[in-house]
Amino acid sequence: MKITNYASYAVCIAILLISYGVESCNSELRIIVPDVELLAPTLQGTGVIPNPSRKLIEGVYAVSQGNGRFGDTVILKHDREALSIFCQKNSTYMVFRSGTKDSSILYAGYWRNAQSPQTGLCTLEIRPNDGAGAILRATRPETLTIRGAVGGSDALPSEPLVLKYVRPLFERKRERTDGKFWIIAHRGGGRNSDRLPFSENSTELIKFAGKLGANGVEIDVRLTRDGVPVLYHDENLNTRLIDGEYMVGAIGNYTFAQLQELCRLKNGERIPTLDDVLRTIVDSTALTSVWLDIKEPSAIEKIIPLQKKYLERAQALQAAGKRDTLEIFSGLATDEIYQAFIAHPEHASVPSICELSVSQTQQANSKVFAPRWTLGTLQSEVSRLHAENRRAFVWTLDQPEFIVQFLNEGNYDGILTNYPTVVAYNYYIRR
């Protein structure tokens, strides 16, 4: 065989390897949630835990059994009727449904490592003698012990887990912000790559964000071709975010009706309108902050009326004692968005978050300055903003070591993150 044939053979192999590589470009991430319905019998016939009792369960707990998997300390916090646990080890969190039966408090749910696919089922119980009796009478027990079991994947829980109450959750003492610290979940709770049970920027994920420890959400807003503000991050309709073969190119090329009929988010949800999402947040969540990441200047005209409409609705519910305060901010992330915002006649009275600079924050009368985390703690700038009764949120902090560093060394009022469970653990564990 001549040398040219060897060359031909080599080239063909190279081509096939390239094709093999191209075929491997496809990177589907499986969303992983164990089958919690396996635990349905645990909560059969249970009643609702009263709200004052739920508050008494929240706190910092020592892990006396099961610390190999979850670390020595965990945080317990409720989001309405659901209980979440944020763990020291491996960024693990747990989400439970709850109920009370025969003077016991019962939980059934799952644990998950926030930064890997590891997950499993879990059950917990507070027995009457372990503190449930006092808690259900809305009094703090002298000691509080939670016993349970955990399993791997869909296996029924069998490894013992015992938690002992240590102290209440950390609360920031700062009159200016009413003691609040904002844990803001990126894209409504996290990215698709974080394998959460719902798609990013979906109504379902936003309703779930509180269970991840967030008290605020950041969501991305774009306009459809017929001018409907919808939640979608990327400029183009792509396989990272949606399914639907007829969805090609820019989202702005399609009408809202076409998007509704021809496309689904990665976990099967429909692309939601901003109107529907804000109504859901106001009526069906305990979230206190919404950061609208406006992706195109022309959307501002459509967004501001919705922002005002739902702020008024939230204020009415707050006045009736049906919800906590809610703030909805227009996010000013680029100069184009900023210019379009300040050109709006009502901009000074519209709550906004400015990501650009302190001076632009002041000029736009933004309530919040939000620098990128790589700029550091910006102590003097943040102090200056606090003196002007403004706040500062930092974005997007995901690494646990940096989250701890910013909580300890910074003076920010909130953190935007893809891992609200990690921020929640490291915030509430503080003394």
Add this chain to the structure above:
Amino acid sequence: MKVLLLALLILIPCLASAQEDTLRGDYRLIVQANLGFSQARIERSIEVDKADYSPLGFLRTLRLIWRPDHLLGMGVETGLLRVSNLIVKQDATLPTGTTLELDAIPVLLIFSMEKYGIELTSGVGMYNYRVNATLNDADLTASTQWEIGWMLGGGYAYPLSRSFSIGGDIRFYSITERQVTLTSLSAKVQWQLWY
């Protein structure tokens, strides 16, 4: 699909070894035109209510291949591949009569080995993936996007003269990230521009 690629890794040396030792010869330039049918398989399809859907369509492609005196030729391929089409039959979210057509225009660098009229071809490159929505012949939406992909094919050409051959091809196209694959059967006309 990956198994098919690996099988070809084994097949190609067999074909390569069939090459006879010859002196360096003339280069040839080949034009191939194919017309046929394709069947699409779409992993990310979603069901649309009250609509007629078809993953069958026409395939029209054109290739220009440079064949040197050794076994491996290379060239480019383009054309128009119908991926699928959908017609809304009753008013749902979309009005009755809304038609959506999904096409892909391949722009592929191809590598071809031909012996005794049998040809094996592989290609990598981009597909201009395009959707066109119409209602009563009026354009509603036209949108395009470039997608990476590849193709594999095999066929036979029977020479009618020194310049012209006719034959047929079986081809497999993959628009990778979209998880769209097309299997096609087509007739071809081949014209040797110079030799």
